[in-house]
Amino acid sequence: NAGVTQTPKFQVLKTGQSMTLQCAQDMNHNSMYWYRQDPGMGLRLIYYSASEGTTDKGEVPNGYNVSRLNKREFSLRLESAAPSQTSVYFCASNSGTSVTEQYFGPGTRLTVT
Amino acid sequence: GENVEQHPSTLSVQEGDSAVIKCTYSDSASNYFPWYKQELGKRPQLIIDIRSNVGEKKDQRIAVTLNKTAKHFSLHITETQPEDSAVYFCAAAGGGNKLTFGTGTQLKVEL
Numbered sequence: 001n002a003g004v005t006q007t008p009k010f011q012v013l014k015t016g017q018s019m020t021l022q023c024a025q026d027m028n029h030n031s032m033y034w035y036r037q038d039p040g041m042g043l044r045l046i047y048y049s050a051s052e053g054t055t056d057k058g059e060v061p062n063g064y065n066v067s068r069l070n071k072r073e074f075s076l077r078l079e080s081a082a083p084s085q086t087s088v089y090f091c092a093s094n095s096g097t098s099v100t101e102q103y104f105g106p107g108t109r110l111t112v113t
Numbered sequence: 114g115e116n117v118e119q120h121p122s123t124l125s126v127q128e129g130d131s132a133v134i135k136c137t138y139s140d141s142a143s144n145y146f147p148w149y150k151q152e153l154g155k156r157p158q159l160i161i162d163i164r165s166n167v168g169e170k171k172d173q174r175i176a177v178t179l180n181k182t183a184k185h186f187s188l189h190i191t192e193t194q195p196e197d198s199a200v201y202f203c204a205a206a207g208g209g210n211k212l213t214f215g216t217g218t219q220l221k222v223e224l
Contacts, residue, residue: 042214099145099206104156
């Protein structure tokens with residue numbers, strides 16, 4: 001099993017450009033999450049999907065949209081990138097049947113200039 | 114919503130000493146408390162977790178304690194080794210399966 005995978009690993013954008021971060025899991029998990037990690041601020045939840053067909057805002061959703069494409073895939077879209085969105089983005093998943101360990105992907109390092 | 118505070122932000126210990134990291138949470142409904150270790154440039158990985166019906170849990174050199182009344186929980190690492198050097202995050206989760214993370218502790222184990 002590959003676990004949780006993310007693409008791309010690195011990305012540089014100019015202000016105003018758009019892009020989609022891809023995430024997939026092969027553990028048959030129901031729930032998936034997107035976090036951003038900034039120095040000194042820990043991991044902050046952007047959006048999550050408790051199950052296929054549902055999405056909800058987390059702590060810092062402004063400037064982002066998500067799509068739960070199917071049970072395996074959960075994408076994060078930046079419509080008009082801003083320098084404040086420079087961060088490391090992690091996708092995670094868990095079974096969702098109860099509160100359990102979240103498994104993280106390797107992350108995407110995004111720089112917006 | 115939930116708020117998790119973590120202290121200290123940096124911790125330096127000598128190899129073989131113990132390290133303690135403390136967290137407090139605000140939502141009394143939270144019932145799951147994991148600890149993640151993140152090495153430089155890597156993803157966070159779970160090292161131990163505890164549920165609200167348990168006061169203490171151990172796994173070799175790592176232990177976690179939970180005080181529900183005071184709403185705080187702690188990570189204890191004994192006999193520290195250089196490979197324990199990393200950033201450690203606590204987190205809390207209640208209903209809805211959402212984790213709220215602390216801001217992290219940079220642990221450095223010196224030879």
